[in-house]
Amino acid sequence: MLKGIRDGLPLAIGYIPIAVAFGLLANSTQLTFFQTFLMSGIVFAGASQFMALNLLMVSSHYEIVLATFVLNLRHFMMATTIRKTSEPFNPLSKILTGSLLTDESFSVAATGPKPLTAPYMIGLNVTGYLSWVLFSVVGFVFGGFLPESLQESTGIALYAMFVGLLIPAVKGSRKVLMLAIISAVLNTVFTEFSLLSSGWSIIAGTLFSAIFIEFIYRKIQSPAGGV
Amino acid sequence: MSDSVLLLIVGMSVVTLLPRLLPFFILSDKPLPPFWQNVLGNIPYAILGALVFPGSLKIHEDMWYGLIGILVAIVASWFVKNVIWVVVSSVAVLTIISVVW
Known part of the structure; x- marks a missing residue:
């Protein structure tokens, strides 16, 4: 569990600016303290919560729930991946691993050592979760006091973390580089030309890249050795 | 207003929990065929690409702001192992840019 908590720290730190920004925005959107919490x-x-704040004034609640569902369908893909690369979990571990799964905790877990154990996943997830909830509330109360230059620059934090997880894997494998580039290009094309909403776009870009590369590699090498 | 916002939050909670939890309870323990095992192994790296672009370019009206942050992160992660320092160096460089501009 300690290893999970340690790997959860960059994620917990990366959440701080986003959570503070959420709390700040929730306050100005007239959510109550309790509703924000x-x-x-x-x-x-995160993404769904920001979207909800944006849509709160212009859309029906039904539409917000539907959009949230579509945006988070990608977690189905991630949960499936975790499920198939972990040791068997008991029901409580399944709930704590699944219900607190995020893009970020998935990325850390999936690029880390295998097989995934329940204590590792719980340590990782809960660390990020506590940071998110705590700093949402902090943002609600104190967010307005942050200097603007820092508010601006911390927007890069989670993206920098994704890069930090990706690059070490890229170094050892051209396949990994191709996987990331194809999905990045597809996701950019899908969203910039408004072909798909951002939730579907991430799902489509990722699945296409992951399957396409596997076909390519099956063609050019005999029994594949994975990434 | 307040009651319906609470209902909204509960609704959002349900639709985020479903895709996160279902795979753990509906999928069998049986391993997948090797091809699909490999595809699942590819997903983390593919998704990282999609998570970084184009999102990172949109954190500021000026696309270069995010792009510089990403370039700093790439250089930093080439040399240091700990992800915290990658995040810190990227944020630090952008903070300096924000102040200087």
């Missing part, structure tokens, strides 16, 4: 506590999905 509750949303971070039981939804725990």
Whole structure:
């Protein structure tokens, strides 16, 4: 579990600026303190929470829930991956691993040592979760006091973390580089030309890249050795 | 207003929990065929690409702001292993740019 917590630290730190920004925005969107706390506590999905704040004034609640569903379908793909690369979990571990799974905790877990154990996943997930909920509330109360230059620059934090997880794998493998480039290009094309909403776009770009590369590699090498 | 916002939050919670939890409870323990095992192994790296682009270019009206942050992160992660330092160096460079501009 300690290893999970340690690997969860960059993620917890990366969440701080985003969570503070969420709390700040929630405050200015006239969510109450309790509603802000509750949303971070039981939804725990950054992109969806920001979207909900944006849509709150212009869309029906039904539409927001539907958009949230589509945006988070990608977690189905991630949960499936974790499920198939971990040792068997008991029901409580399944709930703590699944319900607190995020893009970030998935990325850390999936690029880390295998097979994934339940204590590792729980340590990793809970560390990120506590940071998210705590700093959403902090943002609600204090967000306005942050200097603007810092508010701006911390927007890069989670993206920098993704890069930090990707590059070490890229170094050892051209396949990994191709996987990332293809999905990045596809996702950019899909969203910039408004072909797909951002949730579907990430799913489509990722699946296409992951399957396409596997076909290529099956052609050019005999029994594949994985990444 | 307040009651319906609570309902909204609960609704959002349900639809985020479903895709996160279902795979753990509906999928069998049986391993997948090797081809699909490999595809699942590819997903983390593919998704990292899609998560970084184009999102990182949109954190500021000026696309270069995010791009510089990403380039700093690439250089930093080439040399240091700990992801925290990658994040810190990228944020630090952008903070300096924000102040200087």
